[in-house]
Amino acid sequence: MISSVIASIPAPPGNNFSLGPLTFNFYGLCIALGVLAAVEISRRRWKALGGDEDDITSIGTVAIPMGLLGTRIYHVITDWKMYTDDFIGIFKIWQGGLGIPGGLLLGVSAGVWQARRRGITGDRLLDAFDAIIPSIPVAQAIGRVGNWFNQEIFGPPSDLPWALEVDRQFRPSQYVEFETFHPAFLYEALLNLLLAGGLMLAGKAKLLGRGQILPLWIAGYGVLRFIVESIRTDPASLVLGIRVNHWISGFAVLVGVLWFLKMRKSATPAVKPIASFEDLAADTDAADTDADLDEDENTDGNKNREDVGPTDSSSGEADLASDADETVEEDTNGDEANNDGDDGPKPLFS
Numbered sequence: 541m542i543s544s545v546i547a548s549i550p551a552p553p554g555n556n557f558s559l560g561p562l563t564f565n566f567y568g569l570c571i572a573l574g575v576l577a578a579v580e581i582s583r584r585r586w587k588a589l590g591g592d593e594d595d596i597t598s599i600g601t602v603a604i605p606m607g608l609l610g611t612r613i614y615h616v617i618t619d620w621k622m623y624t625d626d627f628i629g630i631f632k633i634w635q636g637g638l639g640i641p642g643g644l645l646l647g648v649s650a651g652v653w654q655a656r657r658r659g660i661t662g663d664r665l666l667d668a669f670d671a672i673i674p675s676i677p678v679a680q681a682i683g684r685v686g687n688w689f690n691q692e693i694f695g696p697p698s699d700l701p702w703a704l705e706v707d708r709q710f711r712p713s714q715y716v717e718f719e720t721f722h723p724a725f726l727y728e729a730l731l732n733l734l735l736a737g738g739l740m741l742a743g744k745a746k747l748l749g750r751g752q753i754l755p756l757w758i759a760g761y762g763v764l765r766f767i768v769e770s771i772r773t774d775p776a777s778l779v780l781g782i783r784v785n786h787w788i789s790g791f792a793v794l795v796g797v798l799w800f801l802k803m804r805k806s807a808t809p810a811v812k813p814i815a816s817f818e819d820l821a822a823d824t825d826a827a828d829t830d831a832d833l834d835e836d837e838n839t840d841g842n843k844n845r846e847d848v849g850p851t852d853s854s855s856g857e858a859d860l861a862s863d864a865d866e867t868v869e870e871d872t873n874g875d876e877a878n879n880d881g882d883d884g885p886k887p888l889f890s
Contacts, residue, residue: 547701548720555689565634570686574679575604581675589667595658596672602654607647608633614642618777618784636690640680640765641788666751673753674739677732677761684732687725695722695771702726712773724772731764749807752800759796765789 556565579600583593615637616623616630622637623630651672652665660668687693691710703720711718739757742748748756766789776783 549688549702549704549723549726551691551705551707552689555691566689567636567686568634570689571608571638571683574682575600577682578672578675578679579604581678582672585671585674586668589671591660591664591667591671595655595660595668598658599651599654599668599672603647603651606650607643608638609643610646611638611640611643613646614639617642619775621777622775636687636692638683641785641792644676644761663750669751669754670743670748673757674736674743676757677736677739681729681732681736684725684729688723692774693725693728693772694774695724695727696773698722715773721773722771724768727771728764728768731768732761735760735764749803752803752807755796755799755803757796759793759800762789762792762796766793 552566555567556563558564579596582600583596586596587593612630612633618639619637629635655661655665655668684693688704691706694704694706697715697718698721700722702723704723704726705719706721708716711721715721735757738760739753742756743753766786769783769785769789772783776785778784779787
């Protein structure tokens with residue numbers, strides 16, 4: 541048992557608070573704050589790309605509820621055993637249980653549908669992806685804070701300074717005697733912020749073509765989720781002895797990487813690599829030399845035509861004139877001879 545704690549993240553005082561007759565769940569508030577942050581970030585980025593901020597609001601009104609629905613559906617499908625004896629529990633979303641992959645799939649699909657309805661298609665749709673995608677991991681990071689209030693999504697026991705205190709009733713049975721654990725939700729939140737920052741910097745540095753941020757995000761999220769999934773201790777459905785989310789994460793990485801490479805290949809022209817700057821300089825000198833030679837040849841050719849052309853032309857014209865005079869003279873003489881011997885019309889038959 542870890543008997544002493546040097547430093548740790550304390551357990552939350554509770555997972556809700558009351559305001560008059562109303563009770564608010566911190567988990568739900570974190571999700572709402574994440575959504576608001578994503579919408580605001582997307583609006584600003586879309587405006588910077590020449591878009592109408594109201595486009596993002598309109599897309600959000602469809603994508604956000606569908607995304608939440610997708611997260612719940614994914615969770616229920618992958619952890620259906622939790623609800624075999626508690627059907628009503630399927631609808632208790634405030635108790636946690638949101639499968640991010642399902643939300644991303646359904647939410648993005650709904651967002652694309654709404655964007656097309658507003659006339660955002662083709663390259664402008666790719667621009668919309670560039671504006672919106674980096675905001676999604678930011679929303680995920682903020683939403684993950686809700687897991688702290690619910691005391692869920694943590695890893696094995698740990699005595700690190702940032703270890704998470706977990707109340708006894710929330711500890712896995714095999715670790716009930718331990719007090720502090722790896723804060724897996726915090727790791728995922730920080731990795732999501734890192735992913736969002738990387739995507740934004742890559743876009744700002746013009747390292748990505750239109751829309752390439754989408755498959756890159758899919759691959760990046762797949763990697764970070766695979767890492768975090770490896771240390772989670774909460775129960776999960778298994779396929780061939782492997783957690784379902786491991787399979788989904790690996791598939792996301794594969795699809796994202798292949799899609800990204802395909803987009804890069806189709807968008808970027810082939811460029812001949814340069815072995816060294818010396819080779820580049822040599823190629824440049826050779827090209828300049830060839831250009832000089834071509835220019836010299838053209839100059840010599842023009843000069844020769846100037847020297848020879850007029851003389852040959854004058855001689856030719858003189859010869860033609862002489863031949864023409866002789867021909868005229870012969871024709872004149874022939875006409876005179878015919879006129880001298882013509883005594884009248886000749887009979888057709890003699």
